[in-house]
Amino acid sequence: MSEKLAVAVLGAAGRMGSEAVAAVEAAEDMELVAALGRTDPLETLVSAGARYVVDLTVPDSTEANVRFAVEHGMHAVVGTTGWDAERLGRLADLLETSPGTGVLIAPNFALGSVLASAFAAKAARYFESVELIELHHPDKVDAPSGTAVRTAQLIAAARAEAGVAPSPDATTKALPGARGAEVDGVHVHSVRLRGLVAHQEVLLGGPGEQLTIRHDSFDRASFMPGVLLGLRQVAGHPGLTVGLDGYLNLND
Numbered sequence: 001m002s003e004k005l006a007v008a009v010l011g012a013a014g015r016m017g018s019e020a021v022a023a024v025e026a027a028e029d030m031e032l033v034a035a036l037g038r039t040d041p042l043e044t045l046v047s048a049g050a051r052y053v054v055d056l057t058v059p060d061s062t063e064a065n066v067r068f069a070v071e072h073g074m075h076a077v078v079g080t081t082g083w084d085a086e087r088l089g090r091l092a093d094l095l096e097t098s099p100g101t102g103v104l105i106a107p108n109f110a111l112g113s114v115l116a117s118a119f120a121a122k123a124a125r126y127f128e129s130v131e132l133i134e135l136h137h138p139d140k141v142d143a144p145s146g147t148a149v150r151t152a153q154l155i156a157a158a159r160a161e162a163g164v165a166p167s168p169d170a171t172t173k174a175l176p177g178a179r180g181a182e183v184d185g186v187h188v189h190s191v192r193l194r195g196l197v198a199h200q201e202v203l204l205g206g207p208g209e210q211l212t213i214r215h216d217s218f219d220r221a222s223f224m225p226g227v228l229l230g231l232r233q234v235a236g237h238p239g240l241t242v243g244l245d246g247y248l249n250l251n252d
C-alpha cells in the first residue's frame with residue numbers, strides 16, 4: 001500500500017470531531033497524527049507531521065485554523081460553519097500563494113444531504129414558490145445551518161439563471177422572525193429541538209401541488225464517509241472547493 005495520509009483532527013473532543021477521530025483511526029489508508037482541542041497550540045500540527053487537517057471546530061476559530069494549515073502546506077477538509085463570502089474570498093487569495101494545496105469547505109458531509117441540495121436546485125426552477133426548513137439539535141450555535149445557507153444559495157442561483165420570479169408573498173404584517181431568515185431571497189426557517197441531529201426540508205410549491213425534498217441525518221456516522229472521501233480527494237483538487245458536490249460527478 002502507498003504511504004498513509006497523515007491526518008490531524010481539530011475540534012477532536014467535539015460531537016463531530018470525536019467521530020472523525022474514530023473514522024480516521026479505522027481507515028487503513030490513514031494515520032491519525034494529532035487530535036487537537038481548543039487549548040492545544042496549532043504548532044502541534046507541524047511537530048506531529050500532519051499533511052491533512054480536518055477542521056470541526058467553531059465558526060470563530062475555523063478561519064485561523066485553515067489559514068495556519070495552508071501557510072504550512074497542509075491540505076484541509078473543513079466541516080465547520082461560518083464561511084461567508086468574505087472569508088471564502090480571503091481563503092481563495094491565500095491559496096493562490098500556496099499552489100498545490102487543496103481546501104474543501106463542505107457545509108455538509110452526508111452524501112444524501114449533498115444530493116438533496118442538488119435535487120432541490122434542479123427542481124427550484126420549475127416551481128413558483130420555495131422555502132426551506134432546517135431542524136437541528138439545540139446545542140447548535142449557528143442559525144440558519146450552513147447546509148441551509150448553501151442550499152438556498154444553490155436554489156437562488158438556479159432560479160436566477162432560469163429567470164424565475166421571486167416566490168410570491170403577500171405578507172405585510174408579521175411578528176419579527178415569523179417569516180424566517182432570507183438567504184438570497186429564499187426564506188429559511190430554523191427549528192432547534194432536543195432529540196434531533198440534522199434535518200432539512202425544501203418545500204416547493206406550484207398550483208395544486210407540492211414537492212418536498214427531505215434529508216435526515218439520524219446519527220453523525222452519516223457524515224463520516226464524506227469526511228474520508230474529502231481527505232482522499234483534497235490533494236487532487238488544489239485551490240478552494242466549496243461543497244462536497246465539487247468532488248462528485250452529480251451530472252452523470
Ligand SMILES: NC(=O)C1=CN([C@@H]2O[C@H](COP(=O)(O)OP(=O)(O)OC[C@H]3O[C@@H](n4cnc5c(N)ncnc54)[C@H](OP(=O)(O)O)[C@@H]3O)[C@@H](O)[C@H]2O)C=CC1
Nearest residue numbers: 011013014015016037038057061079080081106107108109
Ligand atoms: N459539514 C458537516 O457535515 C457538519 C458540520 N458540522 C459543523 O461542525 C462544527 C462542529 O460541530 P459539533 O461537533 O457539533 O460542535 P461541538 O461544539 O461539539 O465541537 C466543537 C469542538 O471544537 C472545539 N474547539 C473550539 N475552538 C477550537 C479551536 N480553536 N481549536 C480546536 N478546537 C476548538 C470545542 O472545544 P471546547 O468545547 O473546549 O470549546 C469543541 O470540542 C459546527 O460548525 C457544525 O455546524 C456539524 C456536523 C456536520
Ligand SMILES: O=C(O)C1=N[C@H](C(=O)O)C[C@H](O)C1
Nearest residue numbers: 081107108140145146147198
Ligand atoms: O451543527 C450541526 O449539527 C450541523 N452543522 C452543519 C450545518 O450547519 O449545516 C451540517 C449539519 O447540518 C449538522
